[in-house]
Amino acid sequence: MVEIVVLSGKGGTGKTSLTAAFAHLSYNHIICDLDVDAPDLHLILKPENIRTEAFFAGHKAMIIREKCENCGICQEMCRYGAVSEISGYPFIDQIKCEGCKVCVSFCPSNAIDFCEKQCGNWFQSDTRFGPMIHAQLFAAEENSGRLVALLREKAKETARQKKLDLILSDGPPGIGCPVISSLSGASVAVLVTEPTPSGRHDLERVADLCAHFRIPAGVIINKSDLNMAQADSIGKFCAQQGLTLLGRLPHDPVITHAMINAKAVTEYDQGEFSGRVAEIWNEIEALSGYKSIKLMNDNK
Amino acid sequence: MKVAVASGKGGTGKTMVSASLVSVWRSPVIAMDLDVEEPNLHLFLHPEIKGKRTANMEIPVADESRCSQCGKCAELCQFKAISLMGKIILTYQEMCHGCGGCIAVCPEGALSPGYRELGEILWGRTNYGKFLMGRLRVGEAMSPPLMRQTKIRLTEMTDLNGTDVIIDAPPGVSCPAVNAVMDSDVILLVSEPTPFGLYDMKLAHQAFSQLNKPMAAIINRAGLGTSEMAGYCKSSGLEILAEIPYDRGIAEAYAGGRIIADIDGEFRKLFTGLADKIKSIPEASGRRGVPNG
Numbered sequence: 001m002v003e004i005v006v007l008s009g010k011g012g013t014g015k016t017s018l019t020a021a022f023a024h025l026s027y028n029h030i031i032c033d034l035d036v037d038a039p040d041l042h043l044i045l046k047p048e049n050i051r052t053e054a055f056f057a058g059h060k061a062m063i064i065r066e067k068c069e070n071c072g073i074c075q076e077m078c079r080y081g082a083v084s085e086i087s088g089y090p091f092i093d094q095i096k097c098e099g100c101k102v103c104v105s106f107c108p109s110n111a112i113d114f115c116e117k118q119c120g121n122w123f124q125s126d127t128r129f130g131p132m133i134h135a136q137l138f139a140a141e142e143n144s145g146r147l148v149a150l151l152r153e154k155a156k157e158t159a160r161q162k163k164l165d166l167i168l169s170d171g172p173p174g175i176g177c178p179v180i181s182s183l184s185g186a187s188v189a190v191l192v193t194e195p196t197p198s199g200r201h202d203l204e205r206v207a208d209l210c211a212h213f214r215i216p217a218g219v220i221i222n223k224s225d226l227n228m229a230q231a232d233s234i235g236k237f238c239a240q241q242g243l244t245l246l247g248r249l250p251h252d253p254v255i256t257h258a259m260i261n262a263k264a265v266t267e268y269d270q271g272e273f274s275g276r277v278a279e280i281w282n283e284i285e286a287l288s289g290y291k292s293i294k295l296m297n298d299n300k
Numbered sequence: 301m302k303v304a305v306a307s308g309k310g311g312t313g314k315t316m317v318s319a320s321l322v323s324v325w326r327s328p329v330i331a332m333d334l335d336v337e338e339p340n341l342h343l344f345l346h347p348e349i350k351g352k353r354t355a356n357m358e359i360p361v362a363d364e365s366r367c368s369q370c371g372k373c374a375e376l377c378q379f380k381a382i383s384l385m386g387k388i389i390l391t392y393q394e395m396c397h398g399c400g401g402c403i404a405v406c407p408e409g410a411l412s413p414g415y416r417e418l419g420e421i422l423w424g425r426t427n428y429g430k431f432l433m434g435r436l437r438v439g440e441a442m443s444p445p446l447m448r449q450t451k452i453r454l455t456e457m458t459d460l461n462g463t464d465v466i467i468d469a470p471p472g473v474s475c476p477a478v479n480a481v482m483d484s485d486v487i488l489l490v491s492e493p494t495p496f497g498l499y500d501m502k503l504a505h506q507a508f509s510q511l512n513k514p515m516a517a518i519i520n521r522a523g524l525g526t527s528e529m530a531g532y533c534k535s536s537g538l539e540i541l542a543e544i545p546y547d548r549g550i551a552e553a554y555a556g557g558r559i560i561a562d563i564d565g566e567f568r569k570l571f572t573g574l575a576d577k578i579k580s581i582p583e584a585s586g587r588r589g590v591p592n593g
Contacts, residue, residue, distance in 0.1 A: 205338060209439065256525060
């Protein structure tokens with residue numbers, strides 16, 4: 001089974017629009033939206049949910065006023081500044097609480113409740129391009145890394161059941177917890193960048209992260225005509241770092257028009273832009289090893 | 301006054317707006333980059349870095365000769381960062397959230413504080429005032445602890461009376477984004493009028509509403525997509541403070557590392573107008589002096 005995850009470091013470089021196009025261009029796959037914080041892929045794929053499950057992770061600490069003797073130990077021991085005093089009693093700010101249980105364990109009056117909390121929902125769905133696993137973390141929640149790990153597990157399970165050879169995932173921006181959780185153990189990372197100072201800087205960091213986890217990576221330079229010199233320089237950077245340059249795409253509003261029409265760009269328009277996206281997908285198939293799996297299946 | 305520039309969706313123009321606001325701000329201002337995973341503000345403000353320090357998080361270091369295998373540390377840890385295997389204490393450094401619970405609970409004093417590097421905090425000056433940023437170590441998963449330490453550095457840099465702070469926040473609406481905006485006086489949501497931009501702005505608006513702070517919208521790439529965003533802002537009481545037009549020239553200037561407010565007089569006027577509107581927000585809503593959190 002091949003697992004391809006689309007990342008970028010910087011947000012807004014075109015991860016989701018390109019993932020939707022790759023989902024349209026390939027078959028025998030399961031699609032996964034690992035940006036559980038601000039997921040957008042469903043806006044194009046319009047999934048029909050067939051299963052919704054609650055995602056529980058971590059706990060929240062809450063003071064039981066009747067038992068509290070106001071000794072101040074909880075406030076003293078909390079490393080996250082989550083405990084403050086409000087009208088003479090300690091109060092735990094749920095947004096700052098990390099769920100570490102230290103206050104609960106050290107409270108001499110057993111006056112702190114510690115209940116499991118639901119951080120979001122995850123969904124199994126059908127789309128016009130194939131099955132999809134996705135989620136929505138509740139507003140301002142944490143544990144996105146664990147939810148990402150859960151989605152990947154469910155995607156693998158479904159892929160095995162349905163005998164699918166490919167997991168295609170739209171990843172989150174950044175290089176922190178949910179990105180690390182999306183990346184570790186994947187077959188290949190596709191890094192979408194743009195020729196701007198931020199795009200370049202963030203590509204270097206996410207490429208470093210791939211090297212750190214020894215995940216082979218390919219690069220797509222989107223909006224490449226915004227600054228040709230920078231695009232060329234990114235091309236050189238890829239060559240130096242052993243990153244495969246998968247292709248360049250121009251700055252073209254067709255990608256936005258497709259999004260507004262809830263279509264993958266390759267589905268919406270058969271012009272030059274879509275042709276280039278198809279060439280890039282071909283390169284990704286080769287880099288990830290999915291092409292050889294396809295050839296093997298064709299020969300069966 | 302602390303102004304957090306946030307967005308929900310990435311790539312909508314947070315850094316572009318932050319850099320431009322800093323460049324036109326008429327009173328003393330500190331530019332602070334809290335997008336510690338992918339900080340970009342320095343690429344446009346070109347600060348002269350005057351100092352830096354490593355940010356660490358406390359993690360446990362085990363002395364097995366003192367361990368009595370009571371298992372209290374593993375029982376308390378909520379992050380599976382410490383466990384006992386026979387007589388061996390296993391610690392998983394990168395899973396540790398630095399709560400200090402295991403060290404405090406150990407009856408034998410077998411655990412002592414060690415450190416894991418989170419990243420760096422850097423500060424200096426730009427042409428427009430002081431500058432501060434956090435930069436996460438590549439491979440480190442947790443950005444909120446580094447953000448907390450960067451905010452501590454801010455309090456050391458200046459007496460905040462009379463100095464404003466413009467915070468470039470990370471994308472998203474979960475813990476890193478909330479951490480970046482939670483101590484601000486006003487939150488600006490920068491978005492673009494596309495289906496993705498609108499969906500993520502709604503998520504951000506919903507997430508940050510829990511903080512009870514004044515919020516307002518800035519629409520970037522206005523004219524690019526649909527008009528639904530204006531409708532959403534109107535119906536949910538989110539004032540649109542500025543609209544930045546969809547213009548290839550802006551995208552090219554940004555790609556060339558330029559501050560958009562410097563392009564010409566018209567853009568300068570757009571951002572000075574925006575800065576004036578922002579400054580009038582907290583007084584108008586009477587929220588100054590309300591405790592954070």
